[in-house]
Amino acid sequence: MTNRKDTLNNLLVPLLSVVMGFVLGAIIMVIFGYNPIDGYSAMINGAFGSSFYIGETLRQATPLILTALGFSVAYNAGFFNIGVAGQALLGWLCSVWVANIFSDLPGLILLPLSILGGVLAGALWAGIAGFLRAYFNTSEVIVTIMLNYTALYTTNYLIRNVLTDSADATPRISEGASLRAGWLTELTSNSTLHAGIFISLAMAIIVWFLMKKTTSGFEIRTVGLNPSAAEYAGMSSKRTIIISMLISGGLAGLGGVMEGLGNFQNIFTQGAMPTIGFDGMAVALLGLSNPVGIIFSAILFGALKIGGNSMPMISGVPTEVVDIVIASIIFFVGANYLIRYFIDKRARVNKGGVK
Amino acid sequence: MKSRNFKSLLTLGLLSSLTLAACGADEGSDTASSSGSKEDYSIIMVTDVGGVDDKSFNQSAWEGMEAWGEEHGLEKGPDGYNYIQSDEDSQFVTNLNTAVNNNFDLIFGIGFKLQPAMTDVAAQKPDQKFVIIDDQIKADNVASVLFKDHEAAFLAGVAAAETTETDHVGFIGGQESAVIDRFEAGFVAGVKQVNPDIKIDVEYAGSFGDAALGKQLAAAMYSSGADIIYHASGDTGNGVFSEAIDRMNSNPDQKLWVIGVDRDQTAEGEYDGGNLTLTSTLKGVGQAVQDIANASMEGNFPGGEVSNFGLAEDSVGITDGALSEDVIKSVEDYKQQIIDGDITVPEAP
Numbered sequence: 001m002t003n004r005k006d007t008l009n010n011l012l013v014p015l016l017s018v019v020m021g022f023v024l025g026a027i028i029m030v031i032f033g034y035n036p037i038d039g040y041s042a043m044i045n046g047a048f049g050s051s052f053y054i055g056e057t058l059r060q061a062t063p064l065i066l067t068a069l070g071f072s073v074a075y076n077a078g079f080f081n082i083g084v085a086g087q088a089l090l091g092w093l094c095s096v097w098v099a100n101i102f103s104d105l106p107g108l109i110l111l112p113l114s115i116l117g118g119v120l121a122g123a124l125w126a127g128i129a130g131f132l133r134a135y136f137n138t139s140e141v142i143v144t145i146m147l148n149y150t151a152l153y154t155t156n157y158l159i160r161n162v163l164t165d166s167a168d169a170t171p172r173i174s175e176g177a178s179l180r181a182g183w184l185t186e187l188t189s190n191s192t193l194h195a196g197i198f199i200s201l202a203m204a205i206i207v208w209f210l211m212k213k214t215t216s217g218f219e220i221r222t223v224g225l226n227p228s229a230a231e232y233a234g235m236s237s238k239r240t241i242i243i244s245m246l247i248s249g250g251l252a253g254l255g256g257v258m259e260g261l262g263n264f265q266n267i268f269t270q271g272a273m274p275t276i277g278f279d280g281m282a283v284a285l286l287g288l289s290n291p292v293g294i295i296f297s298a299i300l301f302g303a304l305k306i307g308g309n310s311m312p313m314i315s316g317v318p319t320e321v322v323d324i325v326i327a328s329i330i331f332f333v334g335a336n337y338l339i340r341y342f343i344d345k346r347a348r349v350n351k352g353g354v355k
Numbered sequence: 356m357k358s359r360n361f362k363s364l365l366t367l368g369l370l371s372s373l374t375l376a377a378c379g380a381d382e383g384s385d386t387a388s389s390s391g392s393k394e395d396y397s398i399i400m401v402t403d404v405g406g407v408d409d410k411s412f413n414q415s416a417w418e419g420m421e422a423w424g425e426e427h428g429l430e431k432g433p434d435g436y437n438y439i440q441s442d443e444d445s446q447f448v449t450n451l452n453t454a455v456n457n458n459f460d461l462i463f464g465i466g467f468k469l470q471p472a473m474t475d476v477a478a479q480k481p482d483q484k485f486v487i488i489d490d491q492i493k494a495d496n497v498a499s500v501l502f503k504d505h506e507a508a509f510l511a512g513v514a515a516a517e518t519t520e521t522d523h524v525g526f527i528g529g530q531e532s533a534v535i536d537r538f539e540a541g542f543v544a545g546v547k548q549v550n551p552d553i554k555i556d557v558e559y560a561g562s563f564g565d566a567a568l569g570k571q572l573a574a575a576m577y578s579s580g581a582d583i584i585y586h587a588s589g590d591t592g593n594g595v596f597s598e599a600i601d602r603m604n605s606n607p608d609q610k611l612w613v614i615g616v617d618r619d620q621t622a623e624g625e626y627d628g629g630n631l632t633l634t635s636t637l638k639g640v641g642q643a644v645q646d647i648a649n650a651s652m653e654g655n656f657p658g659g660e661v662s663n664f665g666l667a668e669d670s671v672g673i674t675d676g677a678l679s680e681d682v683i684k685s686v687e688d689y690k691q692q693i694i695d696g697d698i699t700v701p702e703a704p
Contacts, residue, residue, distance in 0.1 A: 046453070050456075052452060052456070056448075056449050056452075060445070153561070156531070156561065160531055166531075166536070166703075167533065168467070168530070168531070168532040168533060169471070172471075190452070190476075190479040191448075191452075192448050259445070263445060264444070264445075264471070265471075266471070268444070268468075269530055269531060269532065269561075271404065271530055271561060271562035271563065271564065271565075272562060272564075275443055305446075306449055309439065309446055309449055309450055309453060310453055312439065312440065313433075313437060313439055313453060313457060314457075319406065319440040319442070323442075
């Protein structure tokens with residue numbers, strides 16, 4: 001009976017938080033004198049109204065799935081990897097870098113090599129925080145936040161001084177390294193949708209398998225639930241911490257690869273951290289850190305971003321109000337985590353009484 | 356536990372896909388009705404990162420569109436003129452396509468950041484006319500507009516060098532880029548032309564939207580003795596003004612100045628005891644937008660051409676602002692020398 005109740009809670013909380021976000025957004029639109037039905041229909045139309053917009057929404061969701069998966073692996077091990085943005089940026093940088101250095105190689109070798117470059121860069125960057133956590137017990141939150149800034153400024157420096165001769169953007173990667181696929185572009189009337197979506201979906205399955213069906217996954221989850229018990233049961237928590245951070249960073253790096261080889265086909269100097277990092281964290285929380293949940297919440301986030309772009313044009317709702325609407329939905333996603341925390345706490349107390 | 360989670364997820368998945376499908380179905384009818392026929396000419400701009408109220412680059416382009424609308428009695432909206440704001444780089448392609456899909460006759464991309472996205476979209480939509488500001492695209496359906504920002508920045512450098520009392524001035528750039536390089540190079544060359552011994556601090560905020568960082572950088576420069584700061588940093592520059600105003604309010608005896616960018620920023624320099632905007636370099640983005648919109652409306656769209664606007668075309672320049680008579684005279688003198696080709700202003704530092 002408790003199981004069924006849990007299932008209901010598991011489902012209701014994220015769905016309710018999305019609904020509450022939309023309702024609050026509607027109230028805000030009414031307060032500012034705009035018609036929320038016009039606003040939302042412009043948003044939905046701008047996200048799913050034509051094959052082009054569906055393509056753009058899926059393209060927006062592609063890196064989010066990966067950064068969210070990355071965040072969820074560390075989260076399952078009990079860590080808050082705030083650094084997904086920085087790891088994604090380095091993954092983006094290194095994939096483009098590798099693609100430009102070896103641009104003469106045939107695509108069959110070049111593409112996997114570039115992807116691997118990005119994944120390794122993200123993994124190593126997160127590995128720094130994992131290593132420090134495992135051996136010196138430093139807070140991974142603070143270390144990854146600081147590494148975000150380091151990644152941002154290092155990347156900008158490298159683009160300006162090493163990858164190019166003080167230009168703002170690297171040249172485009174060669175055809176062979178690109179994730180763009182002609183038939184996908186055609187199918188979605190020239191949207192930027194690329195084959196990375198299949199990599200994202202495959203990674204969701206792999207991560208699900210890894211976490212649920214393998215020993216490493218079991219160890220990661222055990223360490224997350226109770227590190228002392230895991231140690232007592234003979235698992236090396238140091239090893240598990242580092243492995244989970246490496247996987248987490250590798251996935252985040254792969255998210256960055258999607259921007260480099262798929263969406264933009266180059267890298268340019270950044271004014272701020274790429275948003276796929278922090279959006280990915282929100283996606284992971286809304287998706288309950290579960291691969292299938294992440295896929296759907298990533299598509300929701302993609303739809304909000306892409307659809308939100310059309311709102312000012314079509315319905316006259318100004319961009320600022322659109323941002324508030326999107327933020328209120330994200331707010332309830334965050335609140336969902338708090339609500340869940342309290343529900344869980346109460347449930348645990350009740351359960352303790354019964355058992 | 357395993358099966359419970361899986362079941363809940365499956366249900367979540369099914370529900371979400373149902374909702375999405377329902378949404379998708381709803382929308383088919385809306386698209387058809389929203390596109391109507393129109394006789395009038397309509398134009399739209401896609402901003403680079405930042406809004407049309409950035410008190411700088413995007414805003415001057417938008418003011419040009421508003422002036423164009425007023426000239427022809429058109430209103431902001433789907434049949435007159437409009438803008439789409441981009442909040443991050445990944446939105447450029449989407450926003451340009453949204454502009455195309457809404458049947459605007461002429462689409463402006465404001466800023467070099469839109470160049471790669473517009474190159475792609477313009478190639479896919481050969482019948483649509485585009486204009487790119489501050490960069491070049493080689494395509495028959497794109498008109499490119501470049502500004503000789505370095506010439507105006509040179510004059511700002513001259514004005515700063517002749518006004519400074521501490522022989523120490525500063526430059527704060529937004530994001531490091533070829534465009535802002537022109538501002539820096541021109542400013543430094545102008546200062547050195549007047550007095551090679553003046554110390555010039557050059558700092559970059561790394562962003563066009565970080566006013567807090569702009570304030571910090573300005574604080575460091577003023578503290579180290581600079582009395583004039585030229586900013587070429589969009590919204591970031593509002594922090595420079597804010598820092599200068601704070602300092603002037605707390606110690607009215609010193610004399611600090613800010614040189615504005617892209618449009619007359621006199622209003623930003625207001626403080627209790629007067630105004631600290633020394634001058635502003637002007638960039639005729641609004642005028643260029645208006646001119647090209649008018650030309651295209653009459654069937655003379657300059658597709659495939661690169662227009663390079665400088666002092667000679669009166670498309671860039673500086674305001675008189677708070678400059679003294681002597682300085683204005685000297686600035687005019689240098690301006691003439693540049694127009695005559697006696698001085699060539701460098702484009703890169």
